[in-house]
Amino acid sequence: MKGALVGCGFFAQNQLHAWSEIEGVEIVALCDRDEDRLTQTGEAFGIARRYTDAAQMLAEGGFDFVDIATTVGTHRPLVELAAQHDLHVICQKPFAPTLRDARAMAQAVEATGKTFAIHENFRWQSALRHVIEEVRSGVIGTPFFGRVSFRSGYDVFSGQPYLAEGERFIIEDLGIHILDVARALFGDVDRITATTRRINPAIRGEDVATMLLAHSGGASSVVDCSYATQRVLETFPETLLEIDGTGGTLTLDAGYRLRVHTAEGTTQTELDPPLLSWAERPWHNIQESVLIFQRDFIAALREGRAPETAAADNLKTFALVEAAYLSAREGRTIAPDTL
Ligand code: NAD
The missing domain is CATH 3.30.360.10 (Dihydrodipicolinate Reductase; domain 2)
Incomplete structure (x- = not known):
């Protein structure tokens, strides 16, 4: 199972560590608008494909799911972009700026038949x-x-x-x-x-x-x-x-x-x-939950069921x-x- 991650900020580091612990899953591409963060994260996790533009990364493809770890203002356009490319999607909480946006995002992915989970850990x-x-x-x-x-x-x-x-x-x-x-x-x-x-x-x-x-x-x-x-x-x-x-x-x-x-x-x-x-105290309970959440997402894809969140x-x-x-x-x- 191959994935791409958008948003290499504060919390995404936990997500990338967790992905590296899950068997049979590899993050093959990274995107961040901030080149320094992109480079640092790419180097830290040994991920060579790096993009400052999510549209370009998704157009080039080569992965099954996209993990969106940006802040809330960009969630809707990025989820809709992922839906256009027929990908499974994880999006960080909070879902969207408004309930109307959130419903539109859910419909966009549902129409593709792919799995859409919120990173609610x-x-x-x-x-x-x-x-x-x-x-x-x-x-x-x-x-x-x-x-x-x-x-x-x-x-x-x-x-x-x-x-x-x-x-x-x-x-x-x-x-x-x-x-x-x-x-x-x-x-x-x-x-x-x-x-x-x-x-x-x-x-x-x-x-x-x-x-x-x-x-x-x-x-x-x-x-x-x-x-x-x-x-x-x-x-x-x-x-x-x-x-x-x-x-x-x-x-x-x-x-x-x-x-x-x-x-x-x-x-x-x-x-x-x-x-x-x-992991580091006192965040270790949250960091562990990231790994358990991501495992549930992958298990859900493999088992053909909906993830709990x-x-x-x-x-x-x-x-x-x-x-x-x-x-x-x-x-x-x-x-x-x-x-
Ligand atoms: P952050 O600002 O540190 O990181 C976000 C990154 O996304 C930045 O590097 C920014 O350059 C990049 N970015 C923004 N828009 C982009 C775009 N369109 N294309 C490419 N890159 C883009 O934020 P953070 O603290 O890591 O938070 C990210 C999300 O994680 C938030 O929604 C926050 O609520 C959530 N979060 C969740 C938990 C949790 O326990 N689940 C904990 C902390 C943060």
Whole structure:
């Protein structure tokens, strides 16, 4: 299986490391508008075919899929270009600038019959995945309450300066991941209510969001995120969980510590993710999830099934993002299906 990657920036380095670990997959071409980044990345990963123009790279072809790792403003034209060339596509989150763009992109690839996945990796973090599987297996019965929480004071702006500049920040960048985790745990969402705040005066968008979700299956969840929280322990980039079910409770606490309490007793499991050879603390849980996500994408292609975070599924997560902003702006509860 051969792939090409567009956008050799901050996060793409993880994607390239992960591709190099997946058997039978080779990234044969790279593209970035920035020649320095293109050269550095090409040298680091030994990839000789390099382009500053994605259209040219796709016209020359010689690969089965394209991995789009640029920021959101270029996602739609690049996905549509990939569709014109009949390629399988992975596109980084957030899906698109608007839901309308996202739907058009999904339709463009669907019309080709090729596979289109969004690089939504949080639900693939091994600790979160362990909990998702436990909940789905019914260990604590049917969940009726959940909290999915990401609160930190970590400086994300030095590595990703664009995060300080956008009108939207935390829901679009980080909330999107934990809204997706809430969907993976408790199912689709009928209604969402959100509040937002900007605490850090040096950025444009909101850095605190608190969201209440009513899930179709009957559970309620609180999905909360902050990059304005100074605390001990600093838990970046961990997502913490608290789930009440009809047959017990479960918490995933700081340090990847899982506690499950049922009538049979209480168990504690340490879920600290492995430190891959190319990974660095504290990002190692995210880096591992990139590898697991990409493996699922390749397995899906080989098995002829949809990847778990296929575009069609991720449209529902993205609709929650749009609904959360609308709710916060207008001070009302939104049904994402109506958007
Ligand atoms: P970045 O700015 O560091 O890198 C983007 C690169 O894309 C740049 O090198 C830029 O020159 C290049 N580029 C932009 N448009 C291009 C085009 N049309 N053709 C060729 N090259 C182009 O950004 P980043 O921090 O790596 O983020 C990239 C994406 O990854 C964002 O959408 C971000 O939200 C996402 N991201 C995801 C995670 C995750 O956990 N899934 C984590 C961080 C970032």
